[in-house]
Amino acid sequence: MHNSAKKHTLKTLALDIFMGLNFVFLLMVAVWIVWVYYFRGPIDIVTGKTRDSDQELLMQARSEYTKHFHGMDLVVIKGIQTGSLCVDCHGDYSHYKGQKVRALFNAHSWFIACEVCHIKPEQGSVVVYRWLDNKTGHELTTLTGENGDYGATIVPLKIDNGKTSRLDRSEDDFIREYLQTRDKLNDEQKKAAEERMHETMTKDPVFCDQCHKENGFFNFTDLLYTPQTAKYLETLDMGAMAKTYKEFHFPTLFDK
Amino acid sequence: MNSHAENTRYFVRLTPSQRLQHIILVVSTSLLIITGYMVQAEAFVIQSFGNYGDTVFWLRGWIHRIAGATATAICVYHIFYVLVSKEGQSWFIDMIPRPRDLLDVWQNISYMLGFRERRPKMDRFFYLEKLEYWSVWFGMTIVIVTGIMLWTEFYWPEFFLRIASAFHLGEATLATLAIIVGHVYAVHYNAHVYPMNTTFIDGMISEHLMKEEHGMQYERELAIMNGTAEQAPTPHGELARLIDDYRNCITYLLARMKGKPGPDTEETRVDDDA
Amino acid sequence: MSVYLTMILRTATLLFLLPFSISIMAEVEGNCELCHKFPGIGRYTQTESDPAKDPAHREKFILYIDDELYDASYHGKIHCKGCHIGVDKIPHTDVPKVDCATDCHIRDPSVDKAFSHKKIVDDFRKSVHGVDGSRSEDKSGLPVCKDCHTNKTYHIDIEARVGTEDFLKVCNECHQSEAWTKRFFEHMLYRSLKRRTSREVIKLCSRCHMDAELMAKHNLDYVAGFKETFHAKAISYGDEDVANCLNCHAPYQLGFSPHRIKSARDESSPTHSENKIETCRQAGCHMKAQLKFGAGSRVHPSPGKIQLVGRTTTTKTTTASREAEKKLLADTLFEAKVIGWIILFYKVLIACVISGFILHRSLDIYAARREKRIMRSLMK
Numbered sequence: 001m002h003n004s005a006k007k008h009t010l011k012t013l014a015l016d017i018f019m020g021l022n023f024v025f026l027l028m029v030a031v032w033i034v035w036v037y038y039f040r041g042p043i044d045i046v047t048g049k050t051r052d053s054d055q056e057l058l059m060q061a062r063s064e065y066t067k068h069f070h071g072m073d074l075v076v077i078k079g080i081q082t083g084s085l086c087v088d089c090h091g092d093y094s095h096y097k098g099q100k101v102r103a104l105f106n107a108h109s110w111f112i113a114c115e116v117c118h119i120k121p122e123q124g125s126v127v128v129y130r131w132l133d134n135k136t137g138h139e140l141t142t143l144t145g146e147n148g149d150y151g152a153t154i155v156p157l158k159i160d161n162g163k164t165s166r167l168d169r170s171e172d173d174f175i176r177e178y179l180q181t182r183d184k185l186n187d188e189q190k191k192a193a194e195e196r197m198h199e200t201m202t203k204d205p206v207f208c209d210q211c212h213k214e215n216g217f218f219n220f221t222d223l224l225y226t227p228q229t230a231k232y233l234e235t236l237d238m239g240a241m242a243k244t245y246k247e248f249h250f251p252t253l254f255d256k
Numbered sequence: 257m258n259s260h261a262e263n264t265r266y267f268v269r270l271t272p273s274q275r276l277q278h279i280i281l282v283v284s285t286s287l288l289i290i291t292g293y294m295v296q297a298e299a300f301v302i303q304s305f306g307n308y309g310d311t312v313f314w315l316r317g318w319i320h321r322i323a324g325a326t327a328t329a330i331c332v333y334h335i336f337y338v339l340v341s342k343e344g345q346s347w348f349i350d351m352i353p354r355p356r357d358l359l360d361v362w363q364n365i366s367y368m369l370g371f372r373e374r375r376p377k378m379d380r381f382f383y384l385e386k387l388e389y390w391s392v393w394f395g396m397t398i399v400i401v402t403g404i405m406l407w408t409e410f411y412w413p414e415f416f417l418r419i420a421s422a423f424h425l426g427e428a429t430l431a432t433l434a435i436i437v438g439h440v441y442a443v444h445y446n447a448h449v450y451p452m453n454t455t456f457i458d459g460m461i462s463e464h465l466m467k468e469e470h471g472m473q474y475e476r477e478l479a480i481m482n483g484t485a486e487q488a489p490t491p492h493g494e495l496a497r498l499i500d501d502y503r504n505c506i507t508y509l510l511a512r513m514k515g516k517p518g519p520d521t522e523e524t525r526v527d528d529d530a
Numbered sequence: 531m532s533v534y535l536t537m538i539l540r541t542a543t544l545l546f547l548l549p550f551s552i553s554i555m556a557e558v559e560g561n562c563e564l565c566h567k568f569p570g571i572g573r574y575t576q577t578e579s580d581p582a583k584d585p586a587h588r589e590k591f592i593l594y595i596d597d598e599l600y601d602a603s604y605h606g607k608i609h610c611k612g613c614h615i616g617v618d619k620i621p622h623t624d625v626p627k628v629d630c631a632t633d634c635h636i637r638d639p640s641v642d643k644a645f646s647h648k649k650i651v652d653d654f655r656k657s658v659h660g661v662d663g664s665r666s667e668d669k670s671g672l673p674v675c676k677d678c679h680t681n682k683t684y685h686i687d688i689e690a691r692v693g694t695e696d697f698l699k700v701c702n703e704c705h706q707s708e709a710w711t712k713r714f715f716e717h718m719l720y721r722s723l724k725r726r727t728s729r730e731v732i733k734l735c736s737r738c739h740m741d742a743e744l745m746a747k748h749n750l751d752y753v754a755g756f757k758e759t760f761h762a763k764a765i766s767y768g769d770e771d772v773a774n775c776l777n778c779h780a781p782y783q784l785g786f787s788p789h790r791i792k793s794a795r796d797e798s799s800p801t802h803s804e805n806k807i808e809t810c811r812q813a814g815c816h817m818k819a820q821l822k823f824g825a826g827s828r829v830h831p832s833p834g835k836i837q838l839v840g841r842t843t844t845t846k847t848t849t850a851s852r853e854a855e856k857k858l859l860a861d862t863l864f865e866a867k868v869i870g871w872i873i874l875f876y877k878v879l880i881a882c883v884i885s886g887f888i889l890h891r892s893l894d895i896y897a898a899r900r901e902k903r904i905m906r907s908l909m910k
Binding site: 295299302305307309310312313314365367368369370384409410411412413414415418419421422423426427429430433434437438441446447 | 760763764766767768769770816818819820822823824829865868869872873875876879880883884887888890891893894895896897898900
Binding site for chain 3: 034038069070091095096099102106110
């Protein structure tokens with residue numbers, strides 16, 4: 001028979017590979033055609049996907065469409081730039097109490113670490129505040145940008161015997177572990193963990209008028225602001241402005 | 257690579273006209289399948305055309321129409337071919353299904369399952385070839401009619417167009433799959449012809465393959481060549497043989513009904529194999 | 531000499547105008563930017579509940595305004611308080627929602643009156659989407675301007691669109707403010723172009739009309755069948771010449787507008803069965819369409835439509851129109867069934883033919899292997 005007389009050469013091998021690849025291609029085409037006719041149905045132009053869950057397609061169509069009239073949802077993806085782990089539980093717009101101030105506090109969260117205002121003042125150790133780059137963590141030497149959008153965060157640094165440590169990252173390992181194992185913990189364990197996380201937090205955070213005044217909480221010129229801006233920030237009577245309104249809600253994040 | 261040994265003899269299987277018809281149909285059908293399925297394409301394929309998608313879609317439509325018109329023209333030509341020309345008539349008569357085909361099906365399946373020693377000796381076109389040929393007739397009719405409806409959309413109610421496009425897609429799916437699973441396998445991947453049956457190019461079939469797949473025709477042609485044929489030498493396309501086949505079948509069936517064995521059907525064929 | 535004179539004069543004019551314009555801007559912008567310039571300004575929901583513990587109220591309010599983007603937007607020349615009326619204390623409680631029908635500080639040069647979207651808003655109220663035109667019993671979910679329109683930026687590359695920037699130089703021969711000329715030119719250019727691509731239009735309409743729940747609330751069918759039409763397939767390739775939703779439901783060519791869109795039940799609607807043929811025959815579409823072409827049921831039937839057969843529709847329909855609608859729905863059901871039968875027929879046929887082929891080929895291979903084995907044993 002001619003089959004047995006066939007010699008195996010490089011040429012026949014190449015041919016076999018070629019024919020084999022063609023076979024696979026044709027098989028794939030055939031399978032695709034069957035799939036199209038029996039299972040897939042027509043492609044949807046809204047999402048480029050197919051079939052079945054119209055509800056799912058609808059959700060995608062919605063999410064692709066900007067909701068903000070001025071299109072700012074395309075500019076501001078997350079209302080906080082610091083990369084803080086607090087956001088994982090409290091949300092990027094974490095100040096929700098106090099109609100008069102919450103939006104303004106959230107504006108500060110963009111460039112000030114939560115711990116700056118919410119940490120208990122420590123006795124005996126020196127705490128300084130510096131701009132640290134959001135990506136590299138290096139200290140800034142000049143401010144480029146505007147309106148608090150400098151790609152950096154004001155961070156509290158503790159200086160202990162010449163050693164500096166970031167106070168806003170001190171609990172990060174513990175929080176990360178907690179976030180990973182959260183679902184497995186029971187209520188008591190959760191409560192204990194949460195208390196441990198919030199140990200250093202104060203119930204009486206820094207308020208507007210403690211910073212925006214002369215010789216306040218910050219030294220604005222130390223924070224790289226120009227003398228003019230520093231002066232502006234000091235005299236900005238935001239606190240007084242807020243206080244002119246009758247009632248003022250303090251954020252009571254840790255009230256039980 | 258193939259069995260073209262020096263002393264192999266060849267028989268004519270396809271005439272130049274038939275080969276031309278086949279080539280034109282292959283090219284136009286391939287274009288039709290590609291441009292047709294572009295309407296069903298996946299999103300990532302469509303996206304890959306980028307800003308040119310618009311032009312691609314326009315071109316797709318016109319290539320589809322031109323290829324469709326070509327395929328239609330070749331089908332119309334084929335109708336005249338089988339009606340008018342001698343070789344066309346012979347082709348058509350041999351393609352008409354006959355009772356022996358049923359016997360071939362039965363015997364070939366028995367052979368493949370191992371209940372028979374040898375493949376039945378089949379005539380010029382065996383049953384699968386006839387099935388493919390007639391599928392093209394029916395399929396082409398449906399696709400051409402619905403295609404013309406879709407092309408002249410403005411004359412039809414929208415519902416008719418939806419029916420037409422349902423038939424068009426269904427028939428296209430059937431045809432494409434049949435071509436891949438049936439025809440491409442038979443002419444490329446079948447062990448006898450791998451990697452390609454060259455008959456569609458040179459029109460020739462080797463003696464070995466002729467013996468294997470068209471044994472009955474082979475014996476007849478050999479008899480004609482050797483001058484041992486009992487009757488006038490007509491290698492194929494004889495109407496009388498078609499009629500004979502039907503007549504024999506009816507006689508056989510009538511005889512079976514009366515309880516006697518028939519004269520010229522199963523028994524004689526079985527004897528051939530022995 | 532005169533060239534220098536012109537230059538000097540122009541510079542002088544500019545120098546004169548520059549501080550003037552800045553002081554105007556500073557005045558009209560008021561102190562909004564004092565707070566709203568901070569990217570982080572924003573909050574969740576109006577209620578004072580913890581969004582982390584109350585996911586239902588996690589609607590985000592981004593209160594930041596990027597002044598560069600705003601200045602380049604359609605409304606960039608209007609100050610905040612022009613639309614956000616009543617903002618005069620902190621926090622901005624009890625501020626009414628923005629009303630697009632408000633008279634603007636901008637003057638409409640065609641009539642020299644205060645510009646306003648009032649006409650469109652009034653038209654829209656009477657349309658099928660509007661409070662007056664809708665036959666829905668629940669008016670709360672009806673769309674408002676903001677659901678379709680946003681304050682985008684022009685973003686027009688003039689050179690790419692008209693071939694050259696010299697066009698602007700011609701304008702600037704007479705008009706003195708280059709910024710103004712550019713803006714005016716962008717406005718005209720933008721308005722003379724198609725505002726949304728067909729894909730965007732379909733996405734926009736689908737946001738509501740694909741929502742089965744929302745549509746059922748308004749006693750409407752949801753759309754799912756459009757993707758099966760040839761129009762949809764051409765659009766998926768980016769073809770802008772075929773019909774999207776608006777080309778049939780609110781064709782400008784026939785005097786309709788998206789703001790005056792009507793129900794298919796309305797006799798003056800372009801999608802009413804009597805008017806369909808004229809809609810199909812629009813210039814550039816099926817101009818040769820015969821009367822029969824426009825007959826028949828829905829162009830894009832949806833599963834919802836089939837379920838709705840026999841369901842009584844809303845109150846304002848007359849008996850005749852209700853009968854007609856019943857017939858239309860029955861026809862739709864019948865047609866869907868016929869198409870379903872054809873597809874089923876082919877599914878069965880293809881399954882039989884292809885599995886038959888595969889079975890036959892497998893037997894063939896099996897027989898060939900057997901032959902080979904026998905051959906080998908004979909050789910030995």
